[in-house]
Amino acid sequence: MNVLGRDDGGDGASDGEDRPPAMVRLGTFLARDGSDGAAVGIDADSPHAAVVFGKRGTGKSYTLGVIAEELADATGVAPVVVDPMGVFDGLTEIGGRVVEPVIRPAEVPASVWPDLVGLDPTDGPGSLLWRVVADAVETAGNDGDSPSIESLRWAVSETDAPDRTRRAVRNHLRLAESWGVFDAAAPPVTSFAASGDPTVLDLSGVPESAAGAVVRAVARGLYDARVNGTVDRLPWLLVDEAHAFFDGVADPALRTLLTRGRAPGVSIVCATQRPSALPAVAVSQSDLLVAHRLTAGPDVDALAAAEATYLSGDLAARLPTGVGEALVVDDASETAHAVRVRERRTPHGGENPRASDTEAARTGRSTERAEQPTRAERSRGR
Numbered sequence: 001m002n003v004l005g006r007d008d009g010g011d012g013a014s015d016g017e018d019r020p021p022a023m024v025r026l027g028t029f030l031a032r033d034g035s036d037g038a039a040v041g042i043d044a045d046s047p048h049a050a051v052v053f054g055k056r057g058t059g060k061s062y063t064l065g066v067i068a069e070e071l072a073d074a075t076g077v078a079p080v081v082v083d084p085m086g087v088f089d090g091l092t093e094i095g096g097r098v099v100e101p102v103i104r105p106a107e108v109p110a111s112v113w114p115d116l117v118g119l120d121p122t123d124g125p126g127s128l129l130w131r132v133v134a135d136a137v138e139t140a141g142n143d144g145d146s147p148s149i150e151s152l153r154w155a156v157s158e159t160d161a162p163d164r165t166r167r168a169v170r171n172h173l174r175l176a177e178s179w180g181v182f183d184a185a186a187p188p189v190t191s192f193a194a195s196g197d198p199t200v201l202d203l204s205g206v207p208e209s210a211a212g213a214v215v216r217a218v219a220r221g222l223y224d225a226r227v228n229g230t231v232d233r234l235p236w237l238l239v240d241e242a243h244a245f246f247d248g249v250a251d252p253a254l255r256t257l258l259t260r261g262r263a264p265g266v267s268i269v270c271a272t273q274r275p276s277a278l279p280a281v282a283v284s285q286s287d288l289l290v291a292h293r294l295t296a297g298p299d300v301d302a303l304a305a306a307e308a309t310y311l312s313g314d315l316a317a318r319l320p321t322g323v324g325e326a327l328v329v330d331d332a333s334e335t336a337h338a339v340r341v342r343e344r345r346t347p348h349g350g351e352n353p354r355a356s357d358t359e360a361a362r363t364g365r366s367t368e369r370a371e372q373p374t375r376a377e378r379s380r381g382r
Contacts, residue, residue: 004330005043005288021045022074024067030338044074047262049285052271054292059324062348063341064271068198071236078193078233084241086204087349096198102183104146107217110134116249117172125168128161148184149177179210189221193235212250219253226264234265242270243277258285276302287331
């Protein structure tokens with residue numbers, strides 16, 4: 001099998017090892033006449049930064065699911081999927097788990113809390129919140145604990161700040177508490193990478209700020225854990241609708257993985273239907289680019305701006321037109337290939353709803369999608 005993303009252009013051979021290096025079986029090369037060529041995969045033995053582009057309905061989330069499936073079979077890696085739309089439940093069929101993630105308040109830096117809850121860090125309420133969180137984290141850290149939202153509210157009440165300022169901070173902390181993503185007793189985010197099975201972080205229905213806090217904590221937590229040597233497996237963070245998490249509280253942590261994640265062994269895959277909404281660093285630092293069909297002018301321009309000097313011709317003009325087809329640019333071999341992504345082994349939850357399915361459910365003829373457990377059912381079953 002041809003394996004992209006390896007410096008030696010590896011073919012999946014074991015090089016004398018007991019088992020071949022980990023890889024993602026992506027699909028097949030796509031011939032000019034539309035027929036399938038040789039099998040093609042992506043290296044998973046070494047850390048990578050990758051982007052997956054594609055307009056709605058062309059296979060962007062589907063491809064992310066294929067990558068997650070293959071990482072579940074690979075050794076020595078730990079896939080974590082950020083699922084803002086609730087479409088990756090099918091990974092439970094191959095041993096994955098879907099969680100509604102909670103994080104410790106201390107896993108969000110004190111300097112970030114004002115922005116997180118919508119306060120100006122230079123104003124009275126914002127600066128008070130920053131100081132209170134910093135003091136509480138330092139005190140709790142000395143005892144090996146993490147502060148709770150309730151304890152932060154109490155600490156605010158004990159300050160000598162004006163009543164109006166304290167009231168504003170307490171109200172914003174109540175807002176953060178209502179998101180349901182903070183728990184002082186939550187396991188560390190490294191627990192999401194404790195096994196080789198995919199962990200799906202279900203953020204559907206979670207407010208944007210809360211989802212950003214979770215993604216920041218997970219991205220930074222996995223990076224720090226690898227730097228400190230507390231996680232053995234190489235984490236892969238797969239972020240769907242990645243554009244929603246840049247230019248927010250998660251932005252610095254995601255940029256860290258893009259620019260410095262490979263050294264400690266943390267991979268990141270950013271999938272989006274709006275490449276123009278990603279920062280330039282997301283593309284410039286990626287050694288693998290998977291592009292499905294794009295038609296919006298700004299998105300095509302963003303792809304054209306990412307064209308490497310070693311590619312000849314117009315990269316945007318080589319974009320595929322069929323669903324499930326992709327153009328894969330491999331920085332390791334300095335090549336671009338047309339690929340047909342393989343079929344999923346697990347149900348894909350990103351398909352558009354159909355009126356016919358609704359009618360079938362109403363009349364008692366259930367569909368495969370309708371049989372999937374709902375978010376509420378999963379919560380009751382925990």
